[in-house]
Amino acid sequence: MQVFKAFLKISKKNIPMALIYVGLFLVLLAFFVDSNAENNSFEAERLSVSVIDMDNTDASRALTEFIGQKHDLVEIENDKDIILDALYYEKIDYVLNINRGYSEKISNGSTDGLFTNYKIPDSYTGVFIDNLVNQYVSTLSAYLAGGNSFDEALTKTEDLLSKELPVTVQSFSHDETETEDYSKKMMYYFQYMAYIIMSVLITILSKVIVTVNRKEVRSRTNCSCITVASQTAQIILGSAVVVAVIWVIFILAAFIMNGGTFTDKCLLAVFNSFVFTVVSAGIALLIAALAPKSDSINVISNIVALGMSFLCGVFVNQSLLGESVLSAARFLPAYWYIRANNMLSGLSEEVFNINSFMSFVGIEAIFAAALFAIIILIYKVKHNAQ
Amino acid sequence: MAETIVKIENLVKRYKDLIALDHLNLEIKQGEVFGLLGPNGSGKSTTINCLLSLLTFDKGSIEIFGKKMAPDNYEAKRNIGIIMQNVAVFDELTVIENIDYFCGLYIKDKSERKKCVQDAIEFTELQDFIHFYPKKLSGGLLRRLNIACGIAHKPKLIILDEPTVAVDPQSRNKILEGIQKLNEEGATIIYTSHYMEEVEQICTRIAIMDKGKKIAEGTKDELKKMIKNTETVSVEISEIPDDILEKLSTLPHVYSTDFNNGKLEVKCSGGKHNLIRILNVLQESDLHFGRVFSELPTLNDVFLEITGKALRDSD
Ligand SMILES: Nc1ncnc2c1ncn2[C@@H]1O[C@H](COP(=O)(O)OP(=O)(O)O)[C@@H](O)[C@H]1O
Ligand SMILES: [Mg+2]
Secondary structure, three states: OHHHHHHHHHHHHOHHHHHHHHHHHHHHHHHHHHHHHHHHHHHHOOOEEEEEEOOOOHHHHHHHHHHHHHOEEOOOOOOHHHHHHHHHOOOOOEEEEEOOOHHHHHHOOOOOOOEEEEEOOOOHHHHHHHHHHHHHHHHHHHHHHOOOOHHHHHHHHHHHHHHOOOOOOOOOOOOHHHHHHOOHHHHHHHHHHHHHHHHHHHHHHHHHHHHHOOHHHHHHHHOOOOOHHHHHHHHHHHHHHHHHHHHHHHHHHHHHHOOOOOOHHHHHHHHHHHHHHHHHHHHHHHHHHHOOOHHHHHHHHHHHHHHHHHHHOOOOOHHHOOHHHHHHHOOOHHHHHHHHHHHHHOOOOOOOOHHHHHHHHHHHHHHHHHHHHHHHHHHHHHHHHO | OOOEEEEEEEEEEEEOOEEEEEEEEEEEEOOOEEEEEOOOOOOHHHHHHHHOOOOOOOEEEEEEOOEEOOOOOHHHHHOEEEEOOOOOOOOOOOHHHHHHHHHHOOOOOHHHHHHHHHHHHHHOOOHHHOOOOHHHOOHHHHHHHHHHHHHOOOOOEEEEEOOOOOOOHHHHHHHHHHHHHHHHOOOEEEEEEOOHHHHHHHOOEEEEEEOOEEEEEEOHHHHHHHOOOOEEEEEEEOOOOHHHHHHHHOOOOEEEEEEEOOEEEEEEOOOOOHHHHHHHHHHHOOOOEEEEEEEOOOHHHHHHHHHOOOHHHHO
16 A cells, blocks of 8 residues: 555645645635625615506505615616617616516416516626515515415515515525525535635645656556556545545534534535535546646646636626626536535525436536546556557 | 576567667676666667566567566566666655655565665665655765665665766765675666766676667676777877877787877787887887876777777767
């Protein structure tokens, strides 16, 4: 087990470098959790919204008033050209047209075709108001479905939504009890973990692999009594141990941060992070297989980990990324990790559903399998070239 | 007759169009310090790599300890110590950790290994540096570490591929003495170098290589007897008329004269009083001269005579 032991020894020597990333992680976490608290008060930033009320009922007026409490209502002529111009010149941020029959549909429990909106495509403000309205409608529907009279439902909805500061972008099905076992802190922890696990694994694992595979050392080891198969097996075992230890450390830290418990959604997040860790290990091994020199790995680590994190919504919520970015990000594993994590937290328009959650994790697993297949192929090609 | 340790027959190795080894034959016996001497690119490392089954070859056969060498001949590998031309150590591990790693590739038993590592450290006199990282070692110390890693498991056959490249003269002597000591303790040595002085100093038998071919083989005395040169007389002299030069070349036993940059070089083959005869000619012609050397042939002369070029040219 000489190779295995050396593998672990060398891994340990890369820990100081990896700690830099962990430090960065903690700073990020503190910063983002903090700034997200401010993000809620982003609501305090008032947008200019025009409401065109075609329904003109108590219900529609209540909605108009609700929006008016949170944002500045701006009068606008109901003319498509004028509206588009105003949006274009940023005179207004959003136009909500409450369609005729709004009140009736709501009371019948239907939420289809309630509104016609004009907004700047892919804009933060657009998503923001969309969600505010969605939240309002879903809360109102929920109260109505709960057997409240229309007036009661309106009052309760207003009470609820003006009292608390909801997460900026919330899902339709968002339900208060769900956030309890998956707190925002945990959600951000697992979100930024995508970045940190990639960085740490590339820093430690890629470097060790490059080191033990250095031609001179490998040839020298090949002169000894250790079979090539055994060397490879020991390197794989070493990699597995390093990956497992790193993952366990992060999960333990999360466990402690979460007050010593993990329940339903936390456990799913842990599972998601495990699969993503395997994917990251694949990325680290691929880099090791391709990297020319150990020195270049830090640079590669930054490019890959930062790049993927930005594109896939680790640093910026996916809901705030442009459609084109997201459609490109689909081809990156971190996108699915974050999407699954967002779904758990309710921080997306996607309603939590165990099947789709599992399918996202499944896609990550497919990425992992593909990465490992490519790695094996590269080593085969390299071997044959010798 | 001593046991044959290594037997290489008709070894041919090609790198695409380049023939790196051209029908090479070598036989190395128990207890020898066998020198493989040749300029850079003559195929020494390629020979070693084929010997260790690190390279496949196109033709020929290699036997070590009487058995065919193959990548899975672990019995042979167990008894070979290898010191590569390119230092093969982990930069991330300290001196002692490196020696322990390489020793551990052969010796599983912990206490036995500990002793071997300690012996290797003492042998290479690395005691003061055991917690140093390789990057912090000087060229000489690094080479000594490379050697310690190769010999710690006390192999029967030790192969050293240019172990003294980029080493200061003091370290170099230590290394050479060490190799002789290992040999005295019973190890058979294969030593490659492009420095003829080293090979001459320690090797009991020498094969001279050029362009993948073995061009001569024998003890250093045998090699020197192969050539006609027996003595080279050099004289520092500012100028020498052509007729004197002509006269020198007609002296008995003299077969070549050369004057270049204030240095007269006269090569002789056999005869006893060559130096006196040459100096007499110079004195009769009333020429003033400076320092005078009379040298026995070196391996460089052997190489020069066989290949027509100096060993040093390719340095
Ligand atoms: N991997 C390789 N590919 C192509 N040519 C090589 C390779 N390794 C060595 N050679 C060539 O083979 C010849 C012998 O090289 P080598 O055995 O390293 O010589 P030496 O060790 O005597 O300096 C040289 O001409 C060298 O350029
Ligand atoms: Mg060489």
